[in-house]
Amino acid sequence: MPTSAWPAASLAFLLVSSVAASAQSPKSPASSRATFTVSRATSPITLDGLLDEPAWREAVNVPVAYEWSPGDNIEPPVKTDCLITYDEKNLYVAFRAHDPRPDQIRAHFMDRDDTSTLIQDDHVGLLFDTFNDERRAFQFRVNPLGVQADAIFSEQDGLEDFSWDMIWTSVGRIDADGYVVEIALPLKQLRFQAAQNVQTWGFQAFRSWPRSVRHRLASHPVDRNTRSLLSQTNRLTGFAGLTQGRNFELDPTATFARTDARESAADPSLSNRVSNGEAGLSARWSLTPSVTANGTVNPDFSQVEADVAQLDVNRRFALYYPEKRPFFLEGIDLFTTPLQAVFTRTVADPLFGAKVTGRQGATSAGVFVTRDRLNNLLFPSNEGSSSTTIDTGVTTLVGRARRDVGNRATIGALVTSRAGGDYYNRVAGADAFWRATPSDSIRVQFIRSDTRYPEQTAAEFGQPAGAFEGNAFHVEYQHVARQWIALSSFESYDRGFRSDTGFVPRVNLRSAFAQVQRRWQRGVGSWFTMINVGMAGARNMDSSWSLADQSAAAFVNYAGPYQTLFQCSVTTDIVVVGGVRYEYPGANVVFSVKPNGKTNAQITGRFGGGVDFANQRSARSATQIGSLVEYRPVKRLSVALQYNLDRLSVAGGRLYRADLVQLKTVVHLNVRSFVRAILQYTNISHTPSLYGFPIEPRTRKLFSQYLFSYKLNPQTVLFLGYSDNASGSQVGGLPRQNRTFFVKIGYAWIP
Numbered sequence: 164m165p166t167s168a169w170p171a172a173s174l175a176f177l178l179v180s181s182v183a184a185s186a187q188s189p190k191s192p193a194s195s196r197a198t199f200t201v202s203r204a205t206s207p208i209t210l211d212g213l214l215d216e217p218a219w220r221e222a223v224n225v226p227v228a229y230e231w232s233p234g235d236n237i238e239p240p241v242k243t244d245c246l247i248t249y250d251e252k253n254l255y256v257a258f259r260a261h262d263p264r265p266d267q268i269r270a271h272f273m274d275r276d277d278t279s280t281l282i283q284d285d286h287v288g289l290l291f292d293t294f295n296d297e298r299r300a301f302q303f304r305v306n307p308l309g310v311q312a313d314a315i316f317s318e319q320d321g322l323e324d325f326s327w328d329m330i331w332t333s334v335g336r337i338d339a340d341g342y343v344v345e346i347a348l349p350l351k352q353l354r355f356q357a358a359q360n361v362q363t364w365g366f367q368a369f370r371s372w373p374r375s376v377r378h379r380l381a382s383h384p385v386d387r388n389t390r391s392l393l394s395q396t397n398r399l400t401g402f403a404g405l406t407q408g409r410n411f412e413l414d415p416t417a418t419f420a421r422t423d424a425r426e427s428a429a430d431p432s433l434s435n436r437v438s439n440g441e442a443g444l445s446a447r448w449s450l451t452p453s454v455t456a457n458g459t460v461n462p463d464f465s466q467v468e469a470d471v472a473q474l475d476v477n478r479r480f481a482l483y484y485p486e487k488r489p490f491f492l493e494g495i496d497l498f499t500t501p502l503q504a505v506f507t508r509t510v511a512d513p514l515f516g517a518k519v520t521g522r523q524g525a526t527s528a529g530v531f532v533t534r535d536r537l538n539n540l541l542f543p544s545n546e547g548s549s550s551t552t553i554d555t556g557v558t559t560l561v562g563r564a565r566r567d568v569g570n571r572a573t574i575g576a577l578v579t580s581r582a583g584g585d586y587y588n589r590v591a592g593a594d595a596f597w598r599a600t601p602s603d604s605i606r607v608q609f610i611r612s613d614t615r616y617p618e619q620t621a622a623e624f625g626q627p628a629g630a631f632e633g634n635a636f637h638v639e640y641q642h643v644a645r646q647w648i649a650l651s652s653f654e655s656y657d658r659g660f661r662s663d664t665g666f667v668p669r670v671n672l673r674s675a676f677a678q679v680q681r682r683w684q685r686g687v688g689s690w691f692t693m694i695n696v697g698m699a700g701a702r703n704m705d706s707s708w709s710l711a712d713q714s715a716a717a718f719v720n721y722a723g724p725y726q727t728l729f730q731c732s733v734t735t736d737i738v739v740v741g742g743v744r745y746e747y748p749g750a751n752v753v754f755s756v757k758p759n760g761k762t763n764a765q766i767t768g769r770f771g772g773g774v775d776f777a778n779q780r781s782a783r784s785a786t787q788i789g790s791l792v793e794y795r796p797v798k799r800l801s802v803a804l805q806y807n808l809d810r811l812s813v814a815g816g817r818l819y820r821a822d823l824v825q826l827k828t829v830v831h832l833n834v835r836s837f838v839r840a841i842l843q844y845t846n847i848s849h850t851p852s853l854y855g856f857p858i859e860p861r862t863r864k865l866f867s868q869y870l871f872s873y874k875l876n877p878q879t880v881l882f883l884g885y886s887d888n889a890s891g892s893q894v895g896g897l898p899r900q901n902r903t904f905f906v907k908i909g910y911a912w913i914p
Contacts, residue, residue, distance in 0.1 A: 197383060199223050199366075200401040204248040208255055210345040212336030214246070219257055222248040225397060227370050230378055231385035233684065233692040239380045240687075241341070243287070245368035247399065251406075254348040258287040260307075260370060262341035269373055269760030270307040270337065271798045272831030275874060276325045278304075280793075280801065281312050283763055285372060287344050290316060290396060292365025293355040294453075294522065297393040297570055299496060300365065301329070301353065307342035308798070309335035309834050317496035318393050319573060319596045319604075324495055328877035329353075330911060351410035351913075354453050354522070362402040365393055373757070375724045376692055387645040387684075389601040394570070410449035413912040414878045416462075417442045424901035433902060454521030455494070457531075462516060494520030497529045498563050500594050501608045501637040502654075504577060505561055506666035511552070512536040525567040532560045538583055540616075540663060542624050543656075545671040545705050546740055547776070549624060553617070557583035559664055571598040577610065579664040588614045588663040592635075602644040608637045614661040633660030633670065645684075648697075651677040658706055672711070673704040680718075695720040699732075710744075713737040716751075726757035734771070741779050747772025749785075763793040775813055778855050782818070786810045803827045813853060821847040836873040843867070865889040865897050878911035 204218035227243035229236050242261040249255060262268055262285075273280045281304060288304035298319055304312040311333050314325040332347040355362065372378040383397050419440040423433035445459040497520055498505045510516075513533045520529035538553040558581070565575035572595065579590040592610025599605060615630040622628070639652035658671040680697025696719050703711045718732035730753040737746045749771030757763050766789070773785025788808040795801045807823040824844045831837045843866040849858050868886040887902035 196396065196398055198363075198398040198400055199225050199247070201247050201249060201399050202401055204250045204255060208248075208250075208345075208347070210332055210334040210347055212334050212343045212345055214257055214259065214343060214345070218248055218255070219246055222246040222255075222257070223401075225366070225368050225382050227368050227380045227382050229382070229384050230380050232379040233376055234378075234686045235387065235684070236384040237686065239370075239372075240378060241370075241372055241380075243368075243370045243380060245287075245289075245382060249350075249402065249405075252350060254350060254353070256289060256346040256348070256368075258305075258344040258368070258370070260285070260287055260341045260344070262372075265337060265339060265341055267374070267760075268307055268337055268342060270335075270342070271310075271760075271795050271801070272308060272834060272837070273306075273310055273801070274829070274837060274872070275310065275877065276312045276328070277310075278312055278325050280795075281306060281310065282371065282377075283373060283757055283760065284310075285342070285370075287368070287370045289346070290365070290367040290369070290393075291353070292393050292396060293353060295363050295365050295398070296525075296567055297365065297391060298567065298573070300393060303331070303346065303348070305333045305335060305344045305346060307335045307337050307344070309333045309344070315496045316393075317499065318391060319598075319606075320496055320499045322496050322499055327495060330876045330878065330913070350405060351449065354449075354455070355405065356453060360403070361400060362405060363398055363400040364402070365396040366399040367392075367396040373726065373760070375726070376687055377726055378687075386601070390604060390641070390643040391598060391601060394601075406452070411914060412447040412878075414445040414447070414909060415442070415912070416445070416907065416909045418905065418907045420903055420905040422901055422903045425898075433899065450519075451521070453523065454519070457516075457518040457520075459516045460514075462513060494518070494529050497527055497565065498561065498577075500575070500577060501606050501639065502592075502610055502635050502662075502665070503667065504579060504590050504592070504610055504662045504665040505563075506664070509539050509541075509581075509664055509666075510535050510559060511539050514556075526564065527566075528562075528564045530560070530562040532558065534558050538581075538586065540620070541666075541668060542626060543661070543668050543670045545658075545669065545711055548668040551620065551624065553586075553620065555584050555586070555617075557581055557586070561664060572596060579662070581663045584617065586615060586617050586620075588612065588661055590662050590664065603640070603642050605641075606637070606639045608635075610635050610662075612659075612661050614659070614663070627659065631659040633657035635660045635662075635667070646682055647679070648682060648695075649677075649679045651675075671705050673706065673708060674701070675703075676701045689723075691721055691723045693720070693722040709739075710737065711739050726755075728753065728755045730754075736772075738774050740774060740776060743779065745772075745774045745781050747774075747781070749773075761795050764791070766790040773811060775811060775818055778813075778818075778853075780813060783812045783814060784810075785812075799831045801827075801829045801831075815853050816850060818853050819847060819849045821845070835875060836871070839868075839870045839872065841866075841868045841870075859892045862892050863890060863897055876911055878909050880907065880909045882907040 201223050205221050206217040208216050208218050225245040225247060227245060230239040244259045246257040269284045271284055284306045286304050286306040288302065290300045290302050292300040300316045302314040302316045312325055313327065313329050314323050315327045316323050329352045331349060331352065334345045336343050368382040370380040372380065383395055385395060389395060421436065421438040424435045425433055426435045441461060443461040445462055448456045450456055510533050513535045516531065516533040518531035535557050538555050538557040540553065541548060541550045560580045562578045565573055567573050574595045576593050581588045590610055590612045592608060594608035597605045611634050613630065613632050616626050634657050636655040642649040654674040656670040656672045660670050678697060678699035680695045683694045685692055698717050700715045702713045705711055714734055714736045716732045716734040721729040732751045734749040734751065736749055737744065749769060752768045755765035769787040771785060773782035775782050791803065791805045793801065793803040805825040809821040811818045826842045829837050829839045845864040847862045849860055851858050851860055866888055868884065870882060870884040873881040884905050887899055889897040889899045891897045
């Protein structure tokens with residue numbers, strides 16, 4: 164190992180050792196966490212929103228008796244009861260959500276897991292810590308119409324991942340007293356310890372009651388001086404003889420598409436027609452209640468949701484797009500580490516994939532392998548990144564193990580390999596997490612990479628010839644309490660570090676960050692519910708500790724009536740490009756408001772100086788604005804209009820202006836189906852005389868997509884759609900470049 168790697172590696176070893184030595188502590192005292200005993204259902208249950216079966220009358224009642232935001236564990240403004248029982252196949256939960264004004268209940272149809280819309284509605288939810296380890300939990304939310312959202316909640320990773328899906332049933336019904344929600348969670352879909360004796364799970368029932376402010380209610384008090392939520396939840400006991408039974412799932416898919424495109428720019432018609440159809444098969448098998456195997460052959464990784472609209476203008480580094488594909492989402496929290504060494508969107512077009520994830524006692528482990536037809540490569544540096552795709556197959560292997568130490572710490576290891584032909588990239592390292600006090604935590608990770616690019620690729624993109632190595636290191640500290648929040652971190656990436664299975668767009672980097680803020684909170688009736696005032700600073704250097712860029716900010720955040728949010732910060736930024744130092748002031752503003760259950764509006768802005776990275780010079784002014792207005796006049800209709808602006812001016816005038824407008828309209832036929840239209844228009848104008856290289860004066864693009872969606876569950880789906888792309892650089896019409904018709908069918912077969 165090079166001498167420069169020893170300090171980081173030694174610090175990582177010492178921290179991991181100290182975690183293992185000091186993390187042991189007793190669990191949260193049972194006296195501070197109410198325990199409820201669940202009994203088996205005494206009669207069959209039909210999900211109809213009526214709660215008239217004998218089983219519900221005899222089920223244990225967990226009252227949602229605390230408002231923890233904006234009130235501080237006060238009596239809630241509305242009454243909520245949560246009933247729980249189970250049988251040999253399902254865990255049943257019912258909510259009776261009382262409301263003195265049922266006509267004011269906010270409830271709309273929406274797509275499954277549309278959390279940005281769901282949190283604006285009334286809804287109820289559950290957290291199940293089935294291993295009772297105070298680290299990870301299953302989360303389920305349902306609105307008054309029965310619309311579902313589910314997630315993996317990982318406390319130490321700061322992860323609430325709604326891309327995870329489970330097949331379960333829910334029904335909602337609004338009545339004269341409020342609303343009722345009934346839920347059936349199949350035991351074969353949950354993970355828990357295999358045991359015949361009585362089990363104890365961590366549990367929270369919660370309710371969101373949004374009016375002028377969003378009242379957040381829970382079944383237990385929430386201590387604002389304790390960062391860990393799962394250490395405060397209720398306990399459920401009484402589960403005996405739980406078994407998953409035969410838990411095998413097959414998910415065949417079929418996708419058909421036809422694309423018409425121009426043979427050339429001069430071709431007036433879309434005469435080049437390509438039709439294709441593909442069938443794929445995925446399988447899921449729970450080997451034990453806590454170990455799951457997944458396999459897929461020619462998987463359907465198509466996406467019917469357009470990627471998040473972003474303007475890629477004057478960017479130094481690659482844009483990040485989140486993972487949405489189901490195969491990679493099984494056990495995704497296990498593969499999450501502070502350094503993003505695993506980013507599965509690097510797998511572009513796989514022939515097959517296989518994965519095993521699970522837990523035994525205090526140890527969690529997972530491994531997956533894929534064979535990809537393409538090799539997507541990202542070439543990072545200190546001042547920018549570039550990318551390419553090689554038409555050579557690669558095999559990706561990722562292995563991860565993590566062990567809980569006591570109830571406050573975790574240690575883990577990660578290995579990855581990506582190889583094909585004369586190319587390879589390998590990464591290995593260790594990490595640790597330690598919650599030193601209820602308010603304080605430390606995370607650390609050290610990894611090392613070994614890489615070799617094909618000779619031609621290395622020469623074309625200015626990469627090292629032959630094999631080369633590099634290290635990466637991360638350490639962070641967080642203090643989150645009632646009045647004060649303090650965050651600090653340090654990251655180091657050697658010039659030769661690469662993580663081709665991850666997302667690391669910048670190397671040759673030493674990065675330090677710190678933030679401190681004071682927080683004031685008030686209840687309903689005040690002119691504010693929360694105010695934060697603080698300072699933050701970040702300094703990035705290269706491996707020789709020379710300044711690359713720096714930012715210092717003072718900020719104030721306000722939250723108040725009508726779910727108003729206002730954030731403002733004043734910054735001073737320094738950027739070094741090509742050895743030249745640029746310093747400029749700036750201001751950032753965020754404003755959002757939800758005045759009622761139908762309207763949501765938000766705007767963000769960044770104003771001040773900047774840098775023209777394309778021509779490496781100072782910018783006179785830089786403006787970036789983003790805005791969104793969403794209107795839901797009735798429960799079946801949603802209209803959202805988004806507008807983004809990016810404008811840069813230099814000494815000679817305006818260098819460019821980029822505008823992006825997106826209109827998204829959704830008509831919901833019922834809780835399972837909708838029709839959606841997306842129109843996205845991009846207009847980028849340049850001043851060629853201000854550039855040091857040739858550039859088009861104007862570029863315009865128009866993307867449209869029309870979709871019919873039917874989802875019986877996350878895997879049993881039918882999509883019918885059409886999309887097209889039009890672009891042009893001249894004033895006048897926008898010639899269509901291609902269009903696609905597609906059909907996707909998926910089915911979940913569970914014997």
